[in-house]
Amino acid sequence: MINVQNVTKKYGNKTVLNIEHLDIPKGQSFGLVGNNGAGKTTFFSILLDLVQPSTGTIISNEVDVNNSEAWKPFTSAFIDESFLIGYLTPEEYFYFIGELRGRNKADVHSLLEQFQDFFHGEILGQKKYLRDLSKGNQKKVGIVASFIGNPEIIVLDEPFANLDPTTQIRLKSIIKDLASNQEITVLISSHDLMHVTEVSERIVVLEKGDIVKDIVTSEETLKELENFFSGTLAD
């Protein structure tokens, strides 16, 4: 589904991302971990053609993302608050995304219906603009909006950050549901090793732009990751 070839990103002499080869098959739930500055967001940004790679290409579903816009209809993402429109109410925002993705109001409503628990009554009908919602609630809106319009690739950067414990648990079951669907490829990054191992079939560890680990998730994965990151601490 996603094929990364020799992608590097340099700012001046500093290489922030250097992935020689990476294949993410369709339907995989893919977790990306790494410390700050490891290149996680840069990788997602290149995948979404928000940043131009210094070299290399990413082919997403046979589309070279840097040269064609044909990836947009089947890809959706929530990276940070710059994916939200502050002066809209959550409803307006969902409808807007829906209209962009060819979904009418009824479609959007039936989708939102499934996330009533996740919203916990704090999102819909609150008479608030997105800019006035708390960080956690903004995140809920952004995550759910990325599910609108049956995307085949969903990219979520740090989806667990800023969420309260109940919502984190609900989000995990939502992502697991998505992952069980063989049509949807989910890419998430996280600083929370426990969450990410729980929801991903495969975990890639980035360090200073390089892939240093590529693991199929198993019982031992969490331990392995913890050892790895305490190791980098010792260095």
Next chain:
Amino acid sequence: MGLYFCATFLMLGVGAYFIIEDLELGDPLTIVNSFMIYYLAADLIMRYMFQKMPVLNIRTLLYQPIKKNGVVKYSLWKTVASFFNIMHAFFFVPFSIVLITQGYDPLGVLGWHLGIFALFYTNNFLNVMMNNMDSVFYPLVALMLILGISQYYGWFDITVYTNPAFQVLYELPWTAILPWALLVGMYFAAFSYFRRHMYLDAGLATKHSEAKTEDYAWLNRFGNLGTFLKNDIRLIRRNKRSKTTVIMSVFFLFYGLFFFTQSLETFDHPTWKIFAGIFISGGFLFSFGQYVPSWDSAYYPLMMSQNIKYREYLNSKWYLILFATVISTILSVWYIYFGIDTYLAILVGAVYNIGINSYLVLWGGAYIKTPIDLNSNKNAFGDKQAFNAKTMLLTIPKLVLPLGVYMIGHIFIGETAGFILVALTGVLGYVFKEKVFGIIEKIYKKEKYKTLLAYSQKN
């Protein structure tokens, strides 16, 4: 823009005395004093709209080991050095010096100067307490407008009553103590107001207006274009900065008064009518259009990764500019009072704006790349980056070209031919809309990464 204000004020400060004398309006000090009430009111209005409140940076100070009174004092004194205060010195200092050199009593001038000085600072502290008081603010604006109009038509002249209050500062210099007492009182009022409201859930709380979901279902018939138009309407209605822009474009409607009232001889040439026509009908075009796509800077990554075609995005902005230009043209119909040819010039300007200038602002916008903070009026008057070489070059076809085209028609055939030529240029531009949009689209795509990077600097 700040520099521009300072320069203008400085020139006025030096020149006002001699201009008033030349025009034989009367004693320059008296004339300045009679306008003083309007000046002070305008100052307060400007401050209310644009001067940033010191509260914005207070939050971080609250947790520091500093006494609350200290924080309040610091914040209030910080406003003292604000540009909104310094600006006036550029007028009053040279004006006072000129007064003394022209034989006015130095002590009187000093009293007057210090008194007025105190009044502007009184405004400064008054404004601190006027945060978010639209119910007081708009009636004040209305009152000043009514007074101004009444004075113009000679119904009622408030300056007859206010003038002596300022004049007395010169005649009896010791009375300058009174405005200073007022200033000190205002400082303490602001101090205690501030001190009382310094809690996160009181004065420092960000005000949340109740949001209402708005459908604009009637725009659905325009398909994807309607989707963007809906958002653009919400953008304009719900954000401080864009509201200011709309108010500014209303002021443009009156721009023609400079030209058509024959108040300045230099402008008494038909070519200037076209110039005025372009500005009158194009207020929104210039003040809003030049910042496309910066209006969407806060969520540009979303726009760039969503299922959006540049063509539709640009088209929506173009239609917005089109509607605004048409509305401005209709609203300026009262210019017929100055002759049918005056209104024709505005119509011709509107056609040129729609046919040519609408593309040029969208084009130029691709190079501006200044993120816009929708919730603040900072930089509302433009900033340095908006004046780079490329945008400067683009003003030539915006303003110089239509004037040139008109001149050609005017010189060789006559006024009407000039009008027709300019209008034809506009129509010709409209015919090539799809082609031009193709070019603009390419430029937007080429600039995409740089634009995203520039916008992210602020976010």
